[in-house]
Amino acid sequence: MSMKRKADGDVAMEVSPDDDQNSSPPLTKHHTQMMEASSSGNTAQVLSLLQLAAADDSSSSIGIGNQRHLLAAQQDPATGLSPLMLAAQNGHVDICKILLEAGAPWNAVDRYGKCAGNWAQENEHWEVVNLLVEEGTKAELILGASIRLARAQEASNKPAAISNNESNDNNVPVAHAPCTKPDYLEHDNVRYNAANTLLLDNDDDAVMMEWERPLMMAHAQILTSEMKGKRVMNIGFGLGIIDTALQGYEPALHVICEAHPTVYKKMIEDGWDKKQNVRICFGRWQDELPKLIEEGLEFDGIFYDTYGEHFTDLEDFHELMVKVLHKPDGIYSFFNGLAPDNLFFHGVAANCVKIQLSHLGLDTEFAQCEIQIDEKDWDGVRRKYWHGRNTYYLPIATWKK
Numbered sequence: 001m002s003m004k005r006k007a008d009g010d011v012a013m014e015v016s017p018d019d020d021q022n023s024s025p026p027l028t029k030h031h032t033q034m035m036e037a038s039s040s041g042n043t044a045q046v047l048s049l050l051q052l053a054a055a056d057d058s059s060s061s062i063g064i065g066n067q068r069h070l071l072a073a074q075q076d077p078a079t080g081l082s083p084l085m086l087a088a089q090n091g092h093v094d095i096c097k098i099l100l101e102a103g104a105p106w107n108a109v110d111r112y113g114k115c116a117g118n119w120a121q122e123n124e125h126w127e128v129v130n131l132l133v134e135e136g137t138k139a140e141l142i143l144g145a146s147i148r149l150a151r152a153q154e155a156s157n158k159p160a161a162i163s164n165n166e167s168n169d170n171n172v173p174v175a176h177a178p179c180t181k182p183d184y185l186e187h188d189n190v191r192y193n194a195a196n197t198l199l200l201d202n203d204d205d206a207v208m209m210e211w212e213r214p215l216m217m218a219h220a221q222i223l224t225s226e227m228k229g230k231r232v233m234n235i236g237f238g239l240g241i242i243d244t245a246l247q248g249y250e251p252a253l254h255v256i257c258e259a260h261p262t263v264y265k266k267m268i269e270d271g272w273d274k275k276q277n278v279r280i281c282f283g284r285w286q287d288e289l290p291k292l293i294e295e296g297l298e299f300d301g302i303f304y305d306t307y308g309e310h311f312t313d314l315e316d317f318h319e320l321m322v323k324v325l326h327k328p329d330g331i332y333s334f335f336n337g338l339a340p341d342n343l344f345f346h347g348v349a350a351n352c353v354k355i356q357l358s359h360l361g362l363d364t365e366f367a368q369c370e371i372q373i374d375e376k377d378w379d380g381v382r383r384k385y386w387h388g389r390n391t392y393y394l395p396i397a398t399w400k401k
């Protein structure tokens with residue numbers, strides 16, 4: 001995820017559909033046996049093959065081997081299928097546990113972009129789904145923590161342990177994939193189309209699109225509980241869709257934080273600075289929110305929907321946001337574009353957010369909204385940031401009772 005709204009392929013595609021199938025070596029006898037045993041549920045055979053590989057590892061002349069790990073992790077060059085995917089597809093939960101423990105990556109995908117979790121989901125093996133969600137969440141949280149550490153070290157000019165843009169093994173992060181645009185706020189060609197239904201960045205990627213209108217309306221409805229006189233805050237103006245919807249509920253106070261100069265200019269042109277109940281904070285939320293906290297402001301509804309930011313930015317936002325969310329009735333929500341290309345990864349990313357918000361004292365639910373996107377909606381947009389899925393999971397976070 002990035003946290004993103006709009007990202008590239010986020011997943012660990014060890015074998016992509018474009019790979020030359022002949023470039024990867026064929027599976028060895030042991031790998032083929034491992035595939036078969038995982039698929040048929042032969043736990044004894046899986047264990048014995050792993051033991052054989054471990055014996056090879058320990059007899060390796062340089063003392064470090066990775067045969068056991070390779071056996072658990074390797075994917076069929078033709079299909080991209082792994083032992084874990086086959087075990088998941090057939091509901092063999094114990095074998096999944098063994099393979100994960102041996103180092104099989106939870107998030108590798110086959111040639112059709114499906115991971116083990118997708119296979120388990122499609123075949124309704126819920127115990128396996130839960131196991132993989134748990135594994136994925138753990139991995140993402142650990143990775144998130146290491147990214148935060150690396151960023152903190154970077155900020156203080158110490159050598160960083162890992163970079164946000166690289167991952168050396170199969171555990172390419174889902175929530176933390178490198179699909180962010182850290183320089184977006186410096187883009188000088190951010191522009192609206194004539195109909196004001198599309199906001200594009202320098203690369204013709206969509207910052208905001210009109211098809212999201214029904215979602216923004218739903219977010220506004222939930223944040224205000226459809227009542228007048230609330231104090232609301234929105235981070236990221238974009239096309240002003242949610243802000244227009246929030247105005248419909250006549251809030252007592254409506255703070256809008258927007259950092260891009262072009263977007264800010266549009267807000268002024270459209271007279272947002274003249275509205276009685278609106279206060280514009282022109283700047284990054286990272287700089288503006290601490291000022292609001294200092295002022296002692298509180299909000300009944302808070303919404304976060306930025307562009308180009310990293311998942312760790314969302315997490316950082318949450319840590320500040322709770323300081324201005326009214327207790328006990330405040331409601332928080334964000335645009336849920338987490339890992340949008342794959343339902344399983346989306347679920348894992350959402351689970352990570354849920355856990356973080358829970359540590360901050362909030363319960364999070366996800367309301368299902370049906371959405372419709374026409375192919376024509378993407379005209380003029382370099383790449384899609386939403387793929388085929390018609391259900392949007394709208395987050396609703398409230399203080400724990």
Ligand SMILES: C[S@@+](CC[C@H](N)C(=O)[O-])C[C@H]1O[C@@H](n2cnc3c(N)ncnc32)[C@H](O)[C@@H]1O
Pocket residue numbers: 005207208216235236237238239240241242243257258259260263283284285286305306307308309
């Ligand atoms: C996806 S759009 C928001 C769309 C909006 N929800 C709507 O209904 O039209 C994201 C907006 O966040 C702004 N933005 C990006 N990073 C920001 C930051 N760090 N602080 C404040 N605004 C930011 C962008 O300039 C852009 O206007």
